[in-house]
Amino acid sequence: MIPPATAMPFLAANGWGDGTILPLAGDASFRRYFRVAAPGRTAVLMDAPPEHEDSRPFLAVAAHLRSTGFAAPQVFATDLDAGLILLEDFGDDRVAEAVALDPSREAKIYGDAVDLLLRLHSVPPPADLPPYDRAVYQREAGLFTEWYGPAVDLPVDVEAYVSAWNTVLAQVTERSVLVLRDYHAENIMLREGQDLALLDFQDALTGHPAYDLVSLLQDARRDVSAATEASMLARYRSSRPLDDAAYAILGAQRNAKILGIFTRLWKRDGKPRYLSLQPRVWRYLERDLAHPALAPVKAWFDRNVPVEKRAAAWTAGTLAT
Template sequence: MAAAPVLIPPASAPAFLDRAGWGGAEILPLAGDASFRRYFRVVGSDGTAVLMDAPPLHEDSRPFLAVADHLHQLGFAAPRILARDLEEGLILLEDFGDDRMREALDTDPSREDAIYAQAIDLIRDLHKHPAGDLSPYDMTVYQREAALFPEWYMPAVGLDVAPGYKEAWDEALAPVARDQSTTVLRDYHAENIMLLPDGSLGLLDFQDALAGHPAYDLVSLLQDARRTVSPELEARMLAYYGALDIAAYALLGAQRNAKILGIFTRLWKRDGKQRYLAFQPRMWTYMERDLEHPALAPVKAWFDAYVPVEKRAACWSGHQA
């Protein structure tokens, strides 16, 4: 089993910071994520910044820079780029601080509706703009992501890969795959949204943005893998968003949740990141909710036929987050 990565700054970091005008700054561990990216807080005499270490062998940082520029042009708060060295995989970013949506709500749950409404306002504003120069979120991408479920989840729980999975998704997703009208951040959730001192929201982890359906980021926010969103809160926020194709929301919710169930299993089985087991019951709760929509009928039929109830959330009852 692979060990969890140790947050030690890369050897090239001091020289990079020196070239960027941050020579002698202290480099403190900040966070790692489900990819190879790691983050450090840089503390200098004039303030703080965030150092992103994205090893070029594993991560291409150019999409992050392009999407950050796109968001800035539209007036949204992505971190300003202070310095970059793509050969070393190092980017120095504006520091948005520590007031993250997830922890803010853990500390004061009474703010839940207000902060979620603000996050809905942001995504509604984003949906008013064309997607820009982004790759399409099309059927090929949807199917590649959904395929992570049979590839990783099913063997992990002792199930054989069954026929008809791709065909079920082709039938169900056809209506939404044609809509590539807006910027889809793809990981718009409580651990990637910062509460900034001026009262606005800051965006993180948007490098995988594509041009797709407006319902997708609502799913990311309201069927959050890392924070339980009650059905009641979900319903209130969908009503607050306004006109929305609920069938598309359920379809993209099921597709995203199938993907995440596969990814989190892969992080456990391949990468030794056992903490991702704890998210599985939550993901199944969302998944079951989505599968009840009539638009998911072919997908639900496949799951009912080939993924027994005891191989779903019940498998992970001892690992709940």
Template sequence: MTPPAAAAAFLAANGWDDADIVPVAGDASFRRYFRAVEPTRSAILMDAPPPHEDPRPFLNMARWLTGNGFAAPEIHGEDLDHGLVLLQDFGDVRMRETVDAEPSRELALYAAAIDILISLHTREAAALAPYGRAVLHREADLLTEWYCPAIGIEADQEAYSAAWDAVFDHALVGPKVTVLRDYHAENLMLIGPDTLGLLDFQDALAGHPAYDLVSLLQDARRDVSEDVEAAMLAHYKAAVATDPGFDAAYHVLGAQRNAKIVGIFTRLWQRDGKPRYPTLCPRVWRYLNRDLEHPALAPVKAWFDATIPQGLRGDPLALSSC
């Protein structure tokens, strides 16, 4: 976690000449994060090195979110040639660790996260590319591209694609909203006693409102109970008029997202040398199995039942060594 060569000059150009640069835990991408620290203030330095990363989608969404009253980090400076961005520092207190340490706050904090989505979904969607059928297919295919080969299964790709194609209409109907796409407890920062700040929204698209609900309530990184999931869905529906097909869309997108994540976590292990991610897959499979029980998923469930036995739905690293 050595700071990029251009960091010192970039900080100086933005008025942070005397800042110490301290590494901050990164994520699953090529992006790295540092904290610029001075005696009376701090900021976050994002290193999004080209050509692997492009910070412009993040910058555009951050400005759209703050312009619409949401708590995204303010932008203090940017250098697109070097992929450097200086951001408002939201601190280190994430919703995830707060809920784990104080279970009595779980419902209140999840309700606060749902309230953000309620507010987001009452606004016209940002000018974004659509979360359409081609994107849904491409993401679902990550399971057959990475997970199936890792555990020794030769999948029928044509049948897999056809099964998904038969159910995606549920997720493509109705008005589109801004979909942040990675909306979960590790990307929500406590910036006040009950105020949540938003991170990791650079991949936003315009799509179905159920997607970010799935991202939050079927969290790949922490267990969310079925009771909390049901309570938060009821909280959302009490504030937002949903159509009769909403539940089907929720489970279709849940299954699609969880299939994608199983593939991504396998890829992070095999391609990127990050072996902690496969250990998260059993949780994701539990969510996926639950989603597949919805009647709208019948064609997809039939493919999974014929192709991946329950005993092979788990940690791909562990299963590959059996």
């Protein structure tokens, strides 16, 4: 977490030359984040190397969210050639840590997060935002066969996998809302007396309203209680229709994708810490696959991925070699 050489000149050119750069966080991409602490104020410096990351979608979605009344970070300065963006600092009070410290807050905080989604889904998405369509769903689901299978020495029938998903995804055609695509407890900030604030939405697309609910309630990084998941789905349905099949289909698609991504982070990027999250994701996936709407995909998993290559093996550590 050493800032790039261009960071201090960038800060100096934009009125933050008196700031000290402190490490803040990295994520599963090439982006890194630093806190800039200056007398009486702070900001967040995003380092998104342009050879790996296109920050223009982030800026466009941030502008849309702010213009429609949502708490996305204000952009103070940009240098896209250097991959640097200076952002409003929402502090350190993430939903994930807040609920871990006080589990009794889970229902209230998650209720607020669902209400935020209901508000978001009542606002038309940006007209020029690309669709979250079947081609994207397939490309993402394909990360499972591309990375997970080879990593655990598992020969799989890729053609049948694609065919099974084609059949299932034909049931999920609605693309009516802005989908943030990574709406979970580590990307939602608490602010005293204010609305929840949003982070990490640069991959947003126009898609199905069930997707961000899955992201929130089938969180790869923390266990959401079954009671909370059920009550939050009921809360959403009290204001807007939500199809059980769509929730299960997009849950299975997302969790298959995450298993592929976490395996890629381990094998390609040298980030083995993501292995510890695999069992939870497998549990979500197997639960989603039990829905009748997922029958073709479930049949493929039953034929191609034996039990000993699933969650139990990750829990025992037998596959993390």
